[in-house]
Amino acid sequence: MNILLDQGWSEIDSKLVKNYVLPNFAEGINFINLIANEAEKADHHPDLKLYNYKNVRISLTTHSKRRITKKDIALAKTIDHIYDSMKVY
Template sequence: MDDLASKKCAPCNAKDLQAMSEQSANELLAQVQGWGLLTEGGILKLHRSWKVKSFTKGLEFFKLVAEIAEAEGHHPDLHLVGWNNVKIDLWTHSVGGLTENDFILAAKINSLKIEHLLKRKTAR
């Protein structure tokens, strides 16, 4: 099994890129600790939440995520709810569902050193 964090996202406009089944998504889910599946508006997404120390720490976190997203050419939906709740939804907009790209990006986000930004207990 390849390490997802070491992979590179495929171009989202690739003709052979298709949304994966929920079963396939569940199989990959074990490789991205802390993430869960969410169906919203009929679209299967990866979702994760964190509690940060402050509003500005949430923005710092988003900056780190943005750097990875730009490097991969794959962009998540970022939400800063209230003053310290960070939520990220991943899905491949061009196919209307999940692809391996979403799991690759989730693994790369998981590898970020963000402990200094988080409250002691993180939300799931």
């Protein structure tokens, strides 16, 4: 999990949390939809929040375990990959 913390993820209240900034509202929605597709495949669903029209906050935890698990770590890596592949910096 240390590698995730080095990549901007934080551990807050037994959750992995990260904020992303997209170029605009449409790209924020696109990012959320791409995450949703991968979350469905993994049968693991993060909390997603779009705020200030182009900011996305991701919160990952395994609710049944009340802690961060391997599923959260795997999905966090996938989310970072999605963002990186969007070339939105």
